[in-house]
Amino acid sequence: MKIVNTLPRAVTIKEVRVETEQVKTFVLDISVGAKPGQFVNVWIPGLDEKPFSVAMDNGSELHLAIAAVGPFSNKMHELKAGDRVGVRGPFGTRFTCKEGEHLAFLAGGYGAAPLYFFAHEAVAKACTVEFIVGARRKDLLLFTDRIEKLFSTSSALRSSLHVATNDGSAGHKGFNTEVLEEIVGKEKISCIYTVGPEIMMFKAMKLAQAKGIDAQISVERYMKCGFGICGNCCVDGLGVPTCIEGPVMPLKKVLKLRDFGSYHRDKLGKKIAF
Ligand code: FES
Numbered sequence: 001m002k003i004v005n006t007l008p009r010a011v012t013i014k015e016v017r018v019e020t021e022q023v024k025t026f027v028l029d030i031s032v033g034a035k036p037g038q039f040v041n042v043w044i045p046g047l048d049e050k051p052f053s054v055a056m057d058n059g060s061e062l063h064l065a066i067a068a069v070g071p072f073s074n075k076m077h078e079l080k081a082g083d084r085v086g087v088r089g090p091f092g093t094r095f096t097c098k099e100g101e102h103l104a105f106l107a108g109g110y111g112a113a114p115l116y117f118f119a120h121e122a123v124a125k126a127c128t129v130e131f132i133v134g135a136r137r138k139d140l141l142l143f144t145d146r147i148e149k150l151f152s153t154s155s156a157l158r159s160s161l162h163v164a165t166n167d168g169s170a171g172h173k174g175f176n177t178e179v180l181e182e183i184v185g186k187e188k189i190s191c192i193y194t195v196g197p198e199i200m201m202f203k204a205m206k207l208a209q210a211k212g213i214d215a216q217i218s219v220e221r222y223m224k225c226g227f228g229i230c231g232n233c234c235v236d237g238l239g240v241p242t243c244i245e246g247p248v249m250p251l252k253k254v255l256k257l258r259d260f261g262s263y264h265r266d267k268l269g270k271k272i273a274f
Pocket of ligand 1: 222231233241243244
């Protein structure tokens with residue numbers, strides 16, 4: 001096993017962008033060579049270390065879109081430009097596509113961030129993307145302005161953004177999976193890519209299976225070490241660590257996971273139902 005970047009590097013926060021009432025993007029003054037779908041571990045000395053999907057790595061900066069949902073992320077939200085954190089990684093697998101494919105992206109919550117990162121690569125490969133972003137309300141939609149801007153560039157004019165909100169305040173009223181179902185019902189999609197709540201991804205997986213469409217799914221489990229040593233992120237059915245064989249897994253592998261869509265495990269390994 002090749003073990004790389006297992007020690008944290010001290011990194012300065014260059015900028016903090018407020019995205020929604022829950023999410024801020026932290027622009028870090030480093031490139032770790034991360035690819036779309038991979039994650040890094042962020043360390044706040046004296047507090048803890050947590051994994052976060054990469055929202056962008058442009059060769060000079062690392063962007064992380066972080067929702068304030070617990071003690072660690074709340075502390076992150078208190079940090080300002082000039083503060084420093086530790087960063088390890090990148091870890092895990094990445095999203096891939098072939099030249100010229102027609103793709104569907106399904107993002108819920110902060111899942112829009114890693115898929116936005118991947119959208120750059122997809123359009124650079126002359127792919128067209130049906131990018132579906134869902135949230136409870138309009139003001140919680142993440143990265144939709146940036147996705148529209150990317151799709152307004154000449155190389156991506158045939159790609160489209162679709163929005164769904166539970167309360168109907170923007171786009172389709174209901175679930176983003178309903179928009180996905182409509183799209184795959186009328187268009188020839190080569191592959192579905194999905195990041196977000198597991199129940200949403202489970203529905204996407206079932207749809208892909210029923211329609212015979214390939215899929216790449218970001219399976220998130222409680223990551224600790226990030227490189228296959230602690231066993232905390234192993235999934236039932238295959239027993240593989242998601243930090244090594246995931247988070248991005250192909251459909252045929254996800255179909256073999258017993259826990260996907262049913263339960264995950266906390267930091268002590270206890271089962272938590274979705
Ligand atoms: S996080 Fe330790 S084995 Fe995956």
